[in-house]
Amino acid sequence: MSKEITVAVIEDDENLRFLVRHRLETEGYNVVQTGDGNEAEKLILEKKPDVVLLDWMLPGKEGNEICENIRKAGFENIVIMMTAKSQDIDKIEAYSFGVTDYISKPFNMDVLIAMIENKVRFFLPKNTPEIYHFGKTEHQPNIHSLVRDGKKIELTILENRILLHFLQNVGKEITREELMEVVWGYSSNVNTRTLDMHVVRLRKKIEKNPDKPYYLQTVRGLGYRFVDEEEN
Known part of the structure; x- marks a missing residue:
């Protein structure tokens, strides 16, 4: 049964790529x-997949560079980075490149599918005209945008979910824990520092003075x- 959802598998290990592709197709994706890292950017920007499974280490370009470049080019869908457990990655820094989440190799295929389904449920825009x-x-959450004084302000997927x-x-x-669950779904890789970083960025788009927020207020300790x- 087709889910009408496209997943891009960017992985230079042919055996793993075959196994992941086969399982995804079995699940209806x-x-x-x-x-190839150099081909990856072109493929993602041309095909605009709903989900990208992106290997950290690739020939041509590394995954973080690919992620940063496609985000700059306007790609806002889900990016799940696949990393080897031996790779020491600053995940806070990498979230700033636009990674949605991580999965470590070797991974269980059932866990991968569950993660993808979780992200699709939380991140992909639903066809609701609510404003x-x-x-x-x-x-306008369905197009990840704000409109103020006739000007359109783009939101990232995460900023859109938070707002x-x-x-x-x-x-x-709203507790930080509730917000993380709503925005990311269950993920042990996400912490409060990551959440607060996205809140800071959102405030820059919605507040007159982000340093003294009027709308999105901090509740100390909660x-x-x-x-x-x-606002006056």
Whole structure:
């Protein structure tokens, strides 16, 4: 049964790439693939897959460079980095390149499929025409955008998920743990520092003064609260 979801498998180990592709196709995913880092960027930007499984070490270009380049080019879908356990990676820094999550090799295929299904459920935009308003800003979650003073402001997938959850829970105190679960789904690789980094970036897009946030307020020792009253 087709899920109408395309996964790009970027992996230079032909045996692993075959196994992953075969399992994904068995699960009903469409698959595109390459084992070359230089070809990977072109493939991703042309095919625009819903999910990218991206090896960290590739001939031609490393995975973090590929991820950073496709994000700069406007690609906003899911990127799961595949890393060997022996590779010492600064995951906080790599999240800034735009990685959605990680899975370490060797991995269990069932775990990989569960991770992909989790990300698809949380990250891919649903066909809902809902529009939210706060102050003089309009949030259009289905196209990951804000509109303010006639200008469109693009949001990343993560920023979009964070803001949407706040706008669905205006005035409610939300713990960091709840927010991480909603935005990332269950992932042991995500920590509060990563979350706070994305909140800082979101504030730069929604606040007049990000250093003294009006809408997205910090609740000390707990998390955050979104206040929806028109700013003076």
